[in-house]
Amino acid sequence: MTDSYPIYLDYHATTPVDPRVAEKMLHYMTTEFGNASSIDHCYGDRAQKAVSQAATQVAELIGASRKEIVFTSGATESINLAIQGTIFAHTPATGKPRIAVSPVEHKAVLDTCNALAKKGLAELVYLRIDSQGRLDLDELQQVCATGVALLCVMAANNEIGTIYPVETIGNLTKTYNIPFLCDASQAIGKIPIKFQEWGITYLTISAHKLYGPKGVGALVMRQGYRLEPILFGGGHQQGIRSGTLNVPGIVGLGEACRLRQLEMAEDERKIAALRDKLQGLLLKEIPGLVINGDMSDRLSGNLHISVPDIPNSAVISRVRDRLAISTGAACSSGVETPSHVLQGLGLSSQVIDGALRIGIGKFTTESDIDRAAEILGSEVRAIRALMEA
Structure with a gap:
C-alpha cells in the first residue's frame, strides 16, 4: 500500500476488486448496459448472454449446473432466501420444523434462524463444537437421525478460519434426506468445493470475498428442491428471486470465479x-x-x-x-x-x-x-x- x-x-x-474484474464490469456499466429482462432488442439479448455466461463461470468453480445458480445481492440475502424459503415451504405432519445449526455460523444465519424461532415458525437445535470450532460429527448424526427440516453448517468460519468437513456432512444429510445449507462465503475461491458431488442442497456465495464487487452474490440451489420466494415483483429467475438483475455485478462475480478457478x-x-x-x-x-x-x-x-x-x-x-x-x-x-x-x-x-x-x-x-x-x-x-x- x-x-x-x-x-x-x-x-x-x-x-x-481484481482490476481484471473491474475492467469487465465497467464495460457492462457503460457500453453493454442493457437490462437482461428486455428481450425485444439486442441490448437485452447481450445482457442476458452475459448473465448466462456468468452463471456458467460460477457453476464451473463449484461443480454445479448453470441452472442451479440464482443471483442475489450477496450471501446475506442468499442465506435468508434458503432458510426462510425452506421454512415457508415446509409442511410438517406434526409440530414446528426444526433447524439444526452450528453456534458459530455467521450472524446472517443465526439471526435469520432466531427471527423464525421468535415468531414461533421454527425450533432451533444447536450443534456441539469444541474449543477449536470443530463439529462433533457423532452428535450431528444423532441430530440428523431425529429428523430436521434444514441443517446449517458453514464451509469455513469467518473469524477463526476453521474448515468444516462439508463432504462428510453432505453424505450424512443425503443418508437422512435432510436439506443442507452451506454458507460458503469465506471458502469459495480459497478451497475446492464440489456442490453436486458432496450432496449440498443450498450454497451461498458473496462476490466481494473473492476479489469481486460488493452487493452481488448467488444462492446455488440443487434441482428438485423448492423454496418459497421472499421477494416479489416480476418473477425473475424462475420466480425464486425477483428484481432487475445487476448485470455488471453478476459479470464481476462470474469473472472473479473464472480467475479463482485458474489461480x-x-x-x-x-x-x-x-x-x-x-x-x-x-x-x-x-x-x-x-x-x-x-x-x-x-x-x-x-x-x-x-x-x-x-x-x-x-x-x-x-x-x-x-x-x-x-x-x-x-x-x-x-x-x-x-x-x-x-x-x-x-x-x-x-x-x-x-x-x-x-x-x-x-x-x-x-x-x-x-x-x-x-x-x-x-x-x-x-x-x-x-x-x-
Missing part, C-alpha cells in the same frame, strides 16, 4: 506461506500470544490471535492508521459485544477480550508481513510497558 494507507490485512471482511491453488499456497511467516514472527515478538482455531485445518489466509493481557481495542487504537486488522467479524463491527464465535468455543474472557483477526490475501506482500509483525510487536510491548508503569 502507499504511505497514505495502512497495510491491508482484513481480507475476511472484504477483498479488493486459486497457486495463490492460496503463497498466502499460506505468508500467514505462516507472520504467525512465526508474532510468536517471537509477542510472548504469551495465543493462536485460536484449528491450526491444522484452516483457511490459508486466516490468522486469529489473542494477546490475553491486553484488550484488543487498545491494540486497534494504536495501529489503525498503519495496519488494517479487526477485532472480529465485519457483520458485527462497531457492536460492543463479545464474539459469539469465541464464546461458542468456550474460551476465557481474557482470550476473547484480546482477540484479533488477521486476513491475508493475494495482494499481500512479504514486506507487508514484515512490517505488520514489527508494528504489532512494538505496540504490544509499548502497551505492556504502560500497564506495568
Whole structure:
C-alpha cells in the first residue's frame, strides 16, 4: 500500500476488486448496459448472454449446473432466501420444523434462524463444537437421525478460519434426506468445493470475498428442491428471486470465479506461506500470544490471535492508521459485544477480550508481513510497558 494507507490485512471482511474484474464490469456499466429482462432488442439479448455466461463461470468453480445458480445481492440475502424459503415451504405432519445449526455460523444465519424461532415458525437445535470450532460429527448424526427440516453448517468460519468437513456432512444429510445449507462465503475461491458431488442442497456465495464487487452474490440451489420466494415483483429467475438483475455485478462475480478457478491453488499456497511467516514472527515478538482455531485445518489466509493481557481495542487504537486488522467479524463491527464465535468455543474472557483477526490475501506482500509483525510487536510491548508503569 502507499504511505497514505495502512497495510491491508482484513481480507475476511472484504477483498479488493481484481482490476481484471473491474475492467469487465465497467464495460457492462457503460457500453453493454442493457437490462437482461428486455428481450425485444439486442441490448437485452447481450445482457442476458452475459448473465448466462456468468452463471456458467460460477457453476464451473463449484461443480454445479448453470441452472442451479440464482443471483442475489450477496450471501446475506442468499442465506435468508434458503432458510426462510425452506421454512415457508415446509409442511410438517406434526409440530414446528426444526433447524439444526452450528453456534458459530455467521450472524446472517443465526439471526435469520432466531427471527423464525421468535415468531414461533421454527425450533432451533444447536450443534456441539469444541474449543477449536470443530463439529462433533457423532452428535450431528444423532441430530440428523431425529429428523430436521434444514441443517446449517458453514464451509469455513469467518473469524477463526476453521474448515468444516462439508463432504462428510453432505453424505450424512443425503443418508437422512435432510436439506443442507452451506454458507460458503469465506471458502469459495480459497478451497475446492464440489456442490453436486458432496450432496449440498443450498450454497451461498458473496462476490466481494473473492476479489469481486460488493452487493452481488448467488444462492446455488440443487434441482428438485423448492423454496418459497421472499421477494416479489416480476418473477425473475424462475420466480425464486425477483428484481432487475445487476448485470455488471453478476459479470464481476462470474469473472472473479473464472480467475479463482485458474489461480486459486497457486495463490492460496503463497498466502499460506505468508500467514505462516507472520504467525512465526508474532510468536517471537509477542510472548504469551495465543493462536485460536484449528491450526491444522484452516483457511490459508486466516490468522486469529489473542494477546490475553491486553484488550484488543487498545491494540486497534494504536495501529489503525498503519495496519488494517479487526477485532472480529465485519457483520458485527462497531457492536460492543463479545464474539459469539469465541464464546461458542468456550474460551476465557481474557482470550476473547484480546482477540484479533488477521486476513491475508493475494495482494499481500512479504514486506507487508514484515512490517505488520514489527508494528504489532512494538505496540504490544509499548502497551505492556504502560500497564506495568
